[in-house]
Amino acid sequence: MSGRTIRAVAVAFLLLLPCVTAAARPPQNGKKPGKNAATVQDYYSRNFLLHTDLPKAEANDLLARLETVLRLVSRYWNYPSQGIIECCVVSDLDNWPPELQAKIEPDGLAKIREGAGVCLGTTRVVGKYAVGKARVYAVADHLGDKGVPLHEAVHAYCDQAFGHTGPQWYAEGMAEIGHYWVNGVKGVNTLPHVIKYLRHCKPRKLETLIVNDEKRGGKWEDYCWWWSLCFFLDNNTNYSQQFRALGRHILAGQKVTFQDVFGSQTKELDFEFRFTLKHLNQGLRVDLCSWDWKRKFVSRIPPGQRMSALVHADRGWQPSSLTLTAGVTYEYRAKDVWSAGKDARSVDADGAADGRGRLVGVVMKDYKLSEEFELGKSGSFTALTDGDLYLRCRVPWTELSGNSGKMTVWLRRKPAEAKE
Numbered sequence: 157m158s159g160r161t162i163r164a165v166a167v168a169f170l171l172l173l174p175c176v177t178a179a180a181r182p183p184q185n186g187k188k189p190g191k192n193a194a195t196v197q198d199y200y201s202r203n204f205l206l207h208t209d210l211p212k213a214e215a216n217d218l219l220a221r222l223e224t225v226l227r228l229v230s231r232y233w234n235y236p237s238q239g240i241i242e243c244c245v246v247s248d249l250d251n252w253p254p255e256l257q258a259k260i261e262p263d264g265l266a267k268i269r270e271g272a273g274v275c276l277g278t279t280r281v282v283g284k285y286a287v288g289k290a291r292v293y294a295v296a297d298h299l300g301d302k303g304v305p306l307h308e309a310v311h312a313y314c315d316q317a318f319g320h321t322g323p324q325w326y327a328e329g330m331a332e333i334g335h336y337w338v339n340g341v342k343g344v345n346t347l348p349h350v351i352k353y354l355r356h357c358k359p360r361k362l363e364t365l366i367v368n369d370e371k372r373g374g375k376w377e378d379y380c381w382w383w384s385l386c387f388f389l390d391n392n393t394n395y396s397q398q399f400r401a402l403g404r405h406i407l408a409g410q411k412v413t414f415q416d417v418f419g420s421q422t423k424e425l426d427f428e429f430r431f432t433l434k435h436l437n438q439g440l441r442v443d444l445c446s447w448d449w450k451r452k453f454v455s456r457i458p459p460g461q462r463m464s465a466l467v468h469a470d471r472g473w474q475p476s477s478l479t480l481t482a483g484v485t486y487e488y489r490a491k492d493v494w495s496a497g498k499d500a501r502s503v504d505a506d507g508a509a510d511g512r513g514r515l516v517g518v519v520m521k522d523y524k525l526s527e528e529f530e531l532g533k534s535g536s537f538t539a540l541t542d543g544d545l546y547l548r549c550r551v552p553w554t555e556l557s558g559n560s561g562k563m564t565v566w567l568r569r570k571p572a573e574a575k576e
C-alpha cells in the first residue's frame with residue numbers, strides 16, 4: 157500500500173474513533189487541584205496531539221522530544237510516520253477532573269496509576285494490509301524518568317505505520333531504546349537501576365530472551381534484558397546492519413526471525429553480548445568494543461622473524477594475529493605514542509604513572525577470556541595458556557572514545573626458545 161493510501165485510511169480512523177481526551181479542558185471551578193496544580197491543555201505539533209497537565213514549557217519540550225524520536229525511528233525503519241499520534245501524558249492525576257479521567261481508557265488509567273504507560277492500538281485490515289491507530293497514555297515523569305512517553309510513542313509509530321510492532325523482544329527492546337534516547341549520545345544511556353540489575357542478576361540465556369510472540373508488555377526485568385539485547389545489536393558493528401534489516405523485514409510483515417538471521421553467529425554474538433553486559437555502564441560505546449572475528453591467527457612465528465599488530469587507542473580488544481602456546485615466552489616491543497583520554501598528554505605503551513594508557517593483553521580460548529595482563533613498551537611474557545592474543549590501550553571501558561592515536565606492536569618468540 158502506498159503511503160498516501162495509508163495516510164488516507166489513518167485520517168478516516170481519526171474521524172471514526174472516539175477521541176479519548178479530545179474534550180480535555182481546564183478543571184471546573186471547585187475541583188481540588190493536584191499538588192502541582194496545573195490545568196489540562198492540548199498541544200499540537202506536526203505529528204502529535206498532546207493532552208497534558210504539564211506546564212506549557214515542559215509540554216513543548218516533550219513535544220520536541222517526541223518529534224525527534226519519531227524522526228529518528230522513521231529514518232531507522234525507512235518509513236514515514238502515518239497520521240497524528242494522540243498522547244495523554246499525566247504529570248499529576250489530581251490535576252485531571254473526574255470528567256477528564258473518565259475519558260481515559262481504563263487500561264490507560266491503570267498504567268498511569270502504576271507510574272507507567274501504555275500504547276493502546278486498534279488494527280483494521282484494509283485489503284491485504286493491516287492499518288493501525290494508536291493512543292498513548294503515560295506518566296510524564298516517574299522517579300525522574302521522563303522517557304515513558306517516548307517508549308510508548310515508538311509503539312504508536314509502529315502501530316500506525318505498520319499495523320504491528322513485531323515480536324515481543326523486538327517491540328519492547330526498540331521502544332526502550334526510544335525511552336532512553338538522548339540526541340547525540342552514542343554510548344549507553346539508561347537508568348542506574350537497569351545497569352545495576354543487568355550487571356548483577358543471574359544471566360539469562362540468549363535463546364530465552366527471544367520471544368517471538370507478537371505481543372507487548374512484560375516485567376521490568378524483561379524490559380532491561382530486551383533493551384540491552386536490542387541496544388547491543390543496534391550498536392555492535394558486527395550485527396547492526398543485519399539487525400536493522402531484520403527489523404525492517406519484521407515490520408513489513410515478513411516471517412523472518414532472529415534465529416534465521418543470526419543463527420550461524422550464535423557463539424560470537426553470545427560472547428560479545430556477555431562481554432557488553434560485563435562492562436555495562438553509562439557511556440559504554442558498544443561500537444568501539446566490537447570484536448574483529450575476521451582476523452586470521454597463526455601460532456607459529458618462524459625463527460628470526462617477528463609479526464606486527466596495529467592497536468588503536470580508542471578501541472576495545474584488538475587481535476594481534478598471534479595464537480599463543482602455553483609455556484612459550486614471547487618478546488614484544490611497541491612503537492609510537494598515544495593519548496589515553498581527552499586532552500591527555502601522549503604516553504608510550506608503558507602508560508602514565510597510574511597505569512592509564514598502558515598496553516595490556518588478554519587471551520581468548522573457546523570464547524572465554526583470560527584475566528587481563530600488563531604489557532608495556534617492551535619486554536617479554538610467558539603464556540599461561542593456549543589461545544589468541546588480543547591487545548588494547550588500558551582506560552576504563554566507558555572512556556575509550558576519549559583516546560586517540562595508535563601503536564604498532566612487534567611480537568616474536570624469545571630467540572632461545574625459537575631454536576628448540
Ligand SMILES: [Zn+2]
Nearest residue numbers: 328331372373
Ligand atoms: Zn512497551
